Amino acid sequence: MNKEAILNKLKPIVAPYVQNKEAFEAYNMQTDFMNDLEINSANLVDIVLDVEDAFDIEIDNDSMERMLTVEAAVEIIQVKLRNKE
């Protein structure tokens, strides 16, 4: 799966937790979950769980630690998908 496809598949997963809808319209690789989308830190773990289900991967703690931006999430997902093959 290429980065573009992961980026698009991630968008609806993130959507329910977004507080700043305006910032979400500009959703791209540089988007920051907390600083831009104002997602509550308590909801980041919900996103991690939803990502695990949607992509059928496991996000370990070291990866979760870095999942603060869309770009980091996309890269982590891509590596996990590759390792699965």
Place this chain on the structure above:
Amino acid sequence: MIGNDVIDLALAFENKNWKSERFRSKLFSETEKHLILQNKKPQFMVWLLWSMKEAAYKAHQRRFNLKRRYNPRDFKCFLEKTSSFEAIGSVRIGEAGYITQSFFDLKKIHSLASASNMLKPEFRLFEASSEIMKSGFLSHFSKTKNWTNPKLQLQKNTEGIPYLYAGSEALQVPFSFSHHGKFSGYAFAHQPNLKLS
């Protein structure tokens, strides 16, 4: 250094994920999971421990000027004394430790964490927006320090951490903001001999 965290329980309780072991394992240690499952109100305990971790995270991040990380499991909670409205405890991360105080009722939890018990936290909780809470902080802070001039202003740095400025100078004041659902809170350390940096 100081941190605080507010939980709107009505909003937090909408989240049913806490029932899954997978969710709990991403946030909590074995000891903490045990505390949750043994409690008569397990869902409340999830959010009490979470708010302690968040408050300690904020204090820790500012104390050591750290990059942001999402590592709640590294923050280990210890509860020393709990009553029907308050919980006293501590949070440890690596070599560092934070003393915590949490105040709660059926609607909300407000947790405070400080790097040492020499820092006496001043704090308030509002059923109001962040903007109202922040202006409450500025007036409370000014009053505590008998501050008149120069005018106090808040600005965020690139890590998203707010700093307090008097005119163009950043004040070395440990403080922390939090907002969740209908509630907002702040905490700051009472330092009697504050000077401009």
